[in-house]
Amino acid sequence: QEYNSTQLQQQPNQPGLVALPSSLNSVVRNLANMPEKRVAPTIDNAEDFDLKLPGFLNKNKTLAILLDYDGTLAPIADNPNKTVMPITTEVVLNKLAKHPNVFMAIISGRGIKDVQNRVGISGIMYAGNHGIEIERPDGSRHDYQLPIEVQENYTKLVKELRANVEKNNAWVEDKRVSLTYHYRDTPLDIKESQKQVAVKIIESHGFRANQAHEAIEAKPPVNWNKGEAALFILKQQFGENWADDVKVVFAGDDTTDEDAMRLLQGVGKSFRISTDPQIQTFADFRLSRQDLVSDLLKWLSSAYGL
Numbered sequence: 001q002e003y004n005s006t007q008l009q010q011q012p013n014q015p016g017l018v019a020l021p022s023s024l025n026s027v028v029r030n031l032a033n034m035p036e037k038r039v040a041p042t043i044d045n046a047e048d049f050d051l052k053l054p055g056f057l058n059k060n061k062t063l064a065i066l067l068d069y070d071g072t073l074a075p076i077a078d079n080p081n082k083t084v085m086p087i088t089t090e091v092v093l094n095k096l097a098k099h100p101n102v103f104m105a106i107i108s109g110r111g112i113k114d115v116q117n118r119v120g121i122s123g124i125m126y127a128g129n130h131g132i133e134i135e136r137p138d139g140s141r142h143d144y145q146l147p148i149e150v151q152e153n154y155t156k157l158v159k160e161l162r163a164n165v166e167k168n169n170a171w172v173e174d175k176r177v178s179l180t181y182h183y184r185d186t187p188l189d190i191k192e193s194q195k196q197v198a199v200k201i202i203e204s205h206g207f208r209a210n211q212a213h214e215a216i217e218a219k220p221p222v223n224w225n226k227g228e229a230a231l232f233i234l235k236q237q238f239g240e241n242w243a244d245d246v247k248v249v250f251a252g253d254d255t256t257d258e259d260a261m262r263l264l265q266g267v268g269k270s271f272r273i274s275t276d277p278q279i280q281t282f283a284d285f286r287l288s289r290q291d292l293v294s295d296l297l298k299w300l301s302s303a304y305g306l
């Protein structure tokens with residue numbers, strides 16, 4: 001099994017890992033120069049962007065906009081097939097995507113074809129399956145190679161989940177290399193226990209179980225995630241010194257987006273969409289409502305003269 005530094009801290013019960021007293025934990029973090037999650041300043045309305053980020057944007061500098069899809073560009077719906085981007089978001093997103101000084105990438109947990117069809121903008125970069133598959137505007141791809149053993153375990157995992165917990169309205173979304181176990185419509189009295197069985201099955205196959213909206217994301221145990229994918233995309237597009245030349249903005253709403261928020265700390269500005277005022281995040285700001293994403297995009301587009 002492979003773990004990155006954050007997961008090492010979050011999973012002290014893994015075999016071979018020693019849980020540190022909390023006082024030592026912060027010493028270790030400082031030594032390793034690792035950022036910590038905390039309650040981030042909040043953006044509550046469109047005016048807050050200018051007020052809280054004065055001077056951040058510069059229309060003469062390239063802007064890289066990296067965005068999550070579900071819960072960010074489109075509000076959460078009760079079924080993944082029912083998501084729709086609000087028209088205002090769609091319009092401003094299309095304008096930004098065409099700007100010569102703007103680079104755009106959508107980094108989603110969905111399968112790549114699925115998210116491409118839903119966003120529907122050509123000429124931008126897409127990453128699917130939490131960054132495992134990446135497609136450039138010219139159609140060329142980067143696929144993170146999963147070890148054979150992990151691929152085999154994935155096939156077994158799908159089978160076992162389907163046989164044991166695809167019941168009581170819960171279902172498995174098989175995305176070839178990662179899956180989502182959806183349990184929104186499972187009756188309340190058995191929801192939690194059935195979900196716990198699913199989590200156990202996921203972990204017994206060596207996969208990571210991440211809490212999502214009425215769903216569990218099962219991700220392969222590799223050191224590749226939305227954060228690594230974001231850095232890979234920026235390096236490929238702008239070279240090793242991308243941080244000197246490019247203004248980076250990232251927005252996402254989920255636990256899986258935190259990987260990007262963590263790795264972009266200090267080199268970009270990131271926004272976590274959450275209604276929870278106490279949420280702990282690596283993001284620079286919390287957007288208190290999903291519809292503020294549209295305002296974020298309008299703020300970017302007006303700074304770039306659109």
Ligand SMILES: O=P(O)(O)OC[C@H]1O[C@H](O[C@H]2O[C@H](CO)[C@@H](O)[C@H](O)[C@H]2O)[C@H](O)[C@@H](O)[C@@H]1O
Nearest residue numbers: 069070076077078079080108109110212213215
């Ligand atoms: O990384 P994202 O673009 O945010 O994708 C994350 C997952 O989104 C989808 O599930 C979530 O959104 C659904 C539609 O709003 C909702 O019904 C579900 O409860 C959410 O968990 C998608 O189905 C997954 O494949 C993505 O991994």
